[in-house]
Amino acid sequence: MSRDELSVDVAIVGAGTAGLSALREVRRRTESFVLVNDPPYGTTCARVGCMPSKALIAAANAMHTRARLGEFGIRGGQALEADIPAALRRVRALRDHFVAGVLEATDDLGERNIAGRARLEGPDRLVVGGRVIRARQVILAPGSSPIVPEEWRAFGDRVLTTDTLFEQEDLPRRIGVVGLGAIGVEVAQALARLGLDVQGFEGAPHVAGIADEGIAAAMRDWLCEEFPVHLDAQVDLREADGDLEIRWRGRSVVVDKVVVAVGRRPNIAGLGLETLGVPLDERGMPEVDATTMRIGETQVLLAGDANGRRPLLHEAADDGHIAGINATSDEPVRLARRTLLGIVFCDPEVATVGQRPEELEPHEFLRGEVDFASQGRARTMQENRGRLHVYAAPTDGRLLGAEIAAPAAEHMAHLLALAVSQRLTVHDLLRMPTYHPTLEEGLRTALRAIARHLPPCSISDLAECGSLGAEALE
Amino acid sequence: MSRDELSVDVAIVGAGTAGLSALREVRRRTESFVLVNDPPYGTTCARVGCMPSKALIAAANAMHTRARLGEFGIRGGQALEADIPAALRRVRALRDHFVAGVLEATDDLGERNIAGRARLEGPDRLVVGGRVIRARQVILAPGSSPIVPEEWRAFGDRVLTTDTLFEQEDLPRRIGVVGLGAIGVEVAQALARLGLDVQGFEGAPHVAGIADEGIAAAMRDWLCEEFPVHLDAQVDLREADGDLEIRWRGRSVVVDKVVVAVGRRPNIAGLGLETLGVPLDERGMPEVDATTMRIGETQVLLAGDANGRRPLLHEAADDGHIAGINATSDEPVRLARRTLLGIVFCDPEVATVGQRPEELEPHEFLRGEVDFASQGRARTMQENRGRLHVYAAPTDGRLLGAEIAAPAAEHMAHLLALAVSQRLTVHDLLRMPTYHPTLEEGLRTALRAIARHLPPCSISDLAECGSLGAEALE
Numbered sequence: 017m018s019r020d021e022l023s024v025d026v027a028i029v030g031a032g033t034a035g036l037s038a039l040r041e042v043r044r045r046t047e048s049f050v051l052v053n054d055p056p057y058g059t060t061c062a063r064v065g066c067m068p069s070k071a072l073i074a075a076a077n078a079m080h081t082r083a084r085l086g087e088f089g090i091r092g093g094q095a096l097e098a099d100i101p102a103a104l105r106r107v108r109a110l111r112d113h114f115v116a117g118v119l120e121a122t123d124d125l126g127e128r129n130i131a132g133r134a135r136l137e138g139p140d141r142l143v144v145g146g147r148v149i150r151a152r153q154v155i156l157a158p159g160s161s162p163i164v165p166e167e168w169r170a171f172g173d174r175v176l177t178t179d180t181l182f183e184q185e186d187l188p189r190r191i192g193v194v195g196l197g198a199i200g201v202e203v204a205q206a207l208a209r210l211g212l213d214v215q216g217f218e219g220a221p222h223v224a225g226i227a228d229e230g231i232a233a234a235m236r237d238w239l240c241e242e243f244p245v246h247l248d249a250q251v252d253l254r255e256a257d258g259d260l261e262i263r264w265r266g267r268s269v270v271v272d273k274v275v276v277a278v279g280r281r282p283n284i285a286g287l288g289l290e291t292l293g294v295p296l297d298e299r300g301m302p303e304v305d306a307t308t309m310r311i312g313e314t315q316v317l318l319a320g321d322a323n324g325r326r327p328l329l330h331e332a333a334d335d336g337h338i339a340g341i342n343a344t345s346d347e348p349v350r351l352a353r354r355t356l357l358g359i360v361f362c363d364p365e366v367a368t369v370g371q372r373p374e375e376l377e378p379h380e381f382l383r384g385e386v387d388f389a390s391q392g393r394a395r396t397m398q399e400n401r402g403r404l405h406v407y408a409a410p411t412d413g414r415l416l417g418a419e420i421a422a423p424a425a426e427h428m429a430h431l432l433a434l435a436v437s438q439r440l441t442v443h444d445l446l447r448m449p450t451y452h453p454t455l456e457e458g459l460r461t462a463l464r465a466i467a468r469h470l471p472p473c474s475i476s477d478l479a480e481c482g483s484l485g486a487e488a489l490e
Numbered sequence: 491m492s493r494d495e496l497s498v499d500v501a502i503v504g505a506g507t508a509g510l511s512a513l514r515e516v517r518r519r520t521e522s523f524v525l526v527n528d529p530p531y532g533t534t535c536a537r538v539g540c541m542p543s544k545a546l547i548a549a550a551n552a553m554h555t556r557a558r559l560g561e562f563g564i565r566g567g568q569a570l571e572a573d574i575p576a577a578l579r580r581v582r583a584l585r586d587h588f589v590a591g592v593l594e595a596t597d598d599l600g601e602r603n604i605a606g607r608a609r610l611e612g613p614d615r616l617v618v619g620g621r622v623i624r625a626r627q628v629i630l631a632p633g634s635s636p637i638v639p640e641e642w643r644a645f646g647d648r649v650l651t652t653d654t655l656f657e658q659e660d661l662p663r664r665i666g667v668v669g670l671g672a673i674g675v676e677v678a679q680a681l682a683r684l685g686l687d688v689q690g691f692e693g694a695p696h697v698a699g700i701a702d703e704g705i706a707a708a709m710r711d712w713l714c715e716e717f718p719v720h721l722d723a724q725v726d727l728r729e730a731d732g733d734l735e736i737r738w739r740g741r742s743v744v745v746d747k748v749v750v751a752v753g754r755r756p757n758i759a760g761l762g763l764e765t766l767g768v769p770l771d772e773r774g775m776p777e778v779d780a781t782t783m784r785i786g787e788t789q790v791l792l793a794g795d796a797n798g799r800r801p802l803l804h805e806a807a808d809d810g811h812i813a814g815i816n817a818t819s820d821e822p823v824r825l826a827r828r829t830l831l832g833i834v835f836c837d838p839e840v841a842t843v844g845q846r847p848e849e850l851e852p853h854e855f856l857r858g859e860v861d862f863a864s865q866g867r868a869r870t871m872q873e874n875r876g877r878l879h880v881y882a883a884p885t886d887g888r889l890l891g892a893e894i895a896a897p898a899a900e901h902m903a904h905l906l907a908l909a910v911s912q913r914l915t916v917h918d919l920l921r922m923p924t925y926h927p928t929l930e931e932g933l934r935t936a937l938r939a940i941a942r943h944l945p946p947c948s949i950s951d952l953a954e955c956g957s958l959g960a961e962a963l964e
Contacts, residue, residue, distance in 0.1 A: 061926065066926055066927050067866065067870060067927060070867065070870040070871075070927055071870040073870075074562065074870050074871045074872065075562035075563060075564065078555050078558055078559055078562045078564060079559075079562070079564050081552050081555045084552055085552055085553075085570070087580065088548065088549035088552045088553070088572075088577060088580065089549060089572060089573045089574070089575075089576030089577030089578075089579070089580055090549065090552060090553050090570055090571065090572050090573070090577070091570070091571045091572075091573055092566070092569040092570040092571055093570065095566040095569050096559070096564055096565070096566040096567065096570075097564065097565045097566055098563060098564050098565075099563045099564070099565055100563070101563075102563030103562060103563030103564070104563075105563070106561065106562065106563055110869065110870060113869075114866065307955050328925070328926075329925075329926035330923055330924055330925060330926055334952065337950065337952070338950075338952070341949060341950065349949060349950075349954065350954060350955040351950055351952040351953070351954060351955065352952055352953040352954070352955050353952070354921070354922065354923040354952070355922065355923055356923070357923040357925055358925075359925045359928075392541065392588065393544065395584065395587075396541060396544040396545040396547075396548050396584060397544075397548045398548065424898075424901060426925065426928055427898060427901030427902070427904075427905075427930075428901070429925070430901075430905055430922070430924070430925070430928070430930050431901075431904055431905050431908060433922050433923050434905060434908060434909065434914075434919065434922045435908065437921060437922045437923070438912065438914060438918060438922075440908075440912060444912060445908065447828070447911060448828065448829065448904070448907050448908045448911045448912075449804055449828040449829055449830070449831035449904075449907050449911070450804055450904070451802070451803075451804060451831055451832075451833045451900065451903075451904070452535065452540055452802075452803035452804055453535075453540050453541060453544055454833075454900055454904070456901075456904050475815060475823060476811065476812075476815065476823075476825055478808065478811075478812070478825040478826055478827070478828070479825070479826040480823065480824060480825060480826070481781050481824040481825065481826050
């Protein structure tokens with residue numbers, strides 16, 4: 017061996033969510049492995065993603081309560097003031113706590129934990145620094161990074177991403193948020209609620225990745241009540257006396273900093289995928305079997321955000337789990353993927369479940385809708401901004417999917433995800449108890465709208481006693 | 491006919507939730523009916539129950555946000571002040587809106603809508619004032635009323651119930667709440683959060699009807715952080731210089747008013763049930779078939795709170811629905827009742843789903859638990875007070891029930907109610923997507939605790955492709 021060389025059963029590249037999930041499965045079956053990670057350690061989720069953003073949003077939503085205090089008969093709300101440095105300190109304290117929890121997973125690895133950037137030299141050979149690792153199986157889980165247009169890097173720390181936002185000791189008053197997908201909407205609304213002057217820009221015609229025209233338009237209007245939202249806006253940045261000028265469609269606004277949230281890119285540059293001898297697409301991405309995570313017929317698996325499939329934590333965890341099992345099994349273990357579930361933690365919350373109507377032909381689905389403007393519970397809470405669409409098969413009423421922008425959308429989305437994953441029908445859902453007064457009664461309104469277009473199957477939503485599986489539950 | 495006499499197919503007594511639900515079914519099948527209601531009109535739910543209480547709770551919870559503002563980095567929370575008269579005015583305005591909605595259901599009935607107190611004189615004969623109504627079928631849905639110990643009535647308007655609480659223009663500072671079941675806990679916590687000095691009393695050892703010792707104890711401690719809670723407390727009231735003295739176990743406290751929330755009693759006194767020729771129990775209650783709502787073999791049906799079965803709105807609505815169908819069908823239509831679901835809208839919310847462990851033998855169930863104290867999403871929201879227990883069959887992991895005191899319990903309870911009603915297993919639930927970071931991840935923790943004690947059924951929570959009903963969902 018010409019260089020320092022190591023042979024293992026499995027090499028895992030990346031100690032993020034997918035890599036650690038793979039590690040858990042690999043360790044169950046072999047002690048012969050290494051975990052290679054290019055610092056920092058700590059998952060995207062804990063360091064710069066889900067957790068710090070949710071901590072910031074919780075503070076922002078608490079601050080936003082003041083918008084409703086007067087109506088509730090509570091005085092003094094106008095005097096509330098966010099201490100941005102204190103709010104950011106809390107975010108970092110929580111982040112450090114969550115990161116510490118993640119680091120425990122690799123605490124005991126010793127020499128099997130290798131810090132460095134890994135590069136493939138063929139399907140069984142990794143190079144890390146001066147070191148060569150020969151592995152019977154390689155699990156690649158190098159994650160993703162925020163996209164920043166190259167020409168904007170010149171603006172230094174006036175251009176932020178989620179990698180740097182939560183590191184700020186303070187924030188200036190005028191903030192542009194470029195990109196209003198899931199991350200951008202969450203950040204823009206949170207900063208606006210904390211009292212900053214936010215301007216939001218999105219190149220697409222819709223916010224928060226919402227597909228339905230009506231829901232997207234409603235959501236845009238609701239966001240516009242809190243900060244200016246510019247859609248279909250291709251944005252240019254330029255220096256303006258030490259500030260940044262954002263220019264779009266002949267208009268412009270001057271801000272102190274810009275948060276760029278135009279998406280994340282798989283960290284595959286320099287990874288050596290071209291040495292695997294498999295076709296790569298124009299982005300340099302190989303084909304991956306989502307039921308095994310394997311790249312073609314190779315001994316290499318690609319898991320997590322890096323494969324560009326579904327950049328969601330629970331999918332990354334599943335990717336790693338599947339890759340870990342397959343890297344340590346003689347035969348392929350093909351595992352079914354979960355029903356699609358996406359949630360954006362803005363207010364109202366946005367959620368997508370299962371199939372989207374644009375994936376279906378018009379005759380393939382019925383749509384039930386509800387508007388929460390006049391929904392009972394929503395009114396008692398003064399949280400009336402909400403729309404929910406649910407989709408079902410016209411033949412048997414099987415739930416296909418849903419799109420929601422509503423209070424508690426994250427919870428109704430889980431209910432619907434269970435229904436879709438279990439292939440339940442509209443009638444099955446109408447047979448469950450719906451408590452009063454709840455937002456789930458709004459969901460029931462939408463389900464009943466579909467039921468009216470299905471072949472009548474019974475005199476009642478309730479099952480007749482003696483019918484399949486039904487009992488008098490006393 | 492000696493008196494003004496009317497003959498109809500169906501007479502409905504009571505225009506509350508059950509009566510109106512029955513009316514809907516009856517009108518589908520006959521125009522020959524009357525609805526007799528002893529004023530006021532408007533359901534218990536809309537007038538004095540679910541809706542005004544939820545409106546008050548929303549204001550109280552908004553006020554309570556101040557407890558977390560400092561931690562979030564928001565200044566000025568200590569200056570917030572509830573304007574009790576304004577808060578109560580808002581509650582009444584919302585209540586009037588909801589009551590108006592209910593009244594629309596009887597707007598067009600004309601002479602078929604009879605105001606008055608009905609009394610049975612045998613199974614086919616009702617007397618209302620001087621009027622006799624002969625009906626082929628009678629649906630009784632007279633509702634329930636708050637229980638107030640007779641000797642406390644002498645204290646006049648210093649003793650309130652939910653019938654009178656929301657009518658108050660203002661509230662004095664010192665409030666005793668006697669009875670900490672569902673209604674009492676909601677009211678006591680809401681008034682405490684709005685800044686009143688609340689003392690809570692409960693005769694039983696547990697609050698909010700919680701069965702599990704551990705959850706009940708935790709809930710008691712959480713409530714005690716907000717107001718004094720006295721359990722196992724049999725309470726006496728007496729006059730004290732114009733105020734009220736509450737005495738229990740040798741202790742005493744002086745308050746300005748007392749809210750009595752010790753339960754509700756079916757409105758069956760004077761209804762003439764003794765004229766039906768069926769056995770009555772010691773409370774004067776006949777046996778009712780919950781699948782048809784019929785009293786014995788009579789032509790009389792008893793629906794809603796008045797039958798003392800499950801005094802919940804959605805059950806009352808089902809009662810009326812079933813009664814309405816059966817009052818207009820030649821043959822009995824036996825309908826299965828829904829999975830039990832109970833929710834208390836305190837904070838953290840309390841919920842019960844399906845079977846309770848005390849209804850089961852110890853070998854008949856496995857228990858999975860989670861404590862939300864260190865749960866990720868709960869931490870980001872600073873809402874760490876929560877416990878969840880879920881119960882499943884040890885043989886096949888079928889979900890049996892759950893008891894919860896946690897943030898968003900109302901939503902997780904609906905998810906679990908769907909699972910129980912569909913006879914799903916722990917494995918079925920572990921196969922659904924669980925988004926990150928959500929409180930549903932806490933539920934998953936509890937489910938996994940059960941799965942570890944079930945026969946292993948697979949290498950993974952995920953289904954293997956090609957297995958029953960599983961597909962690669964790409």
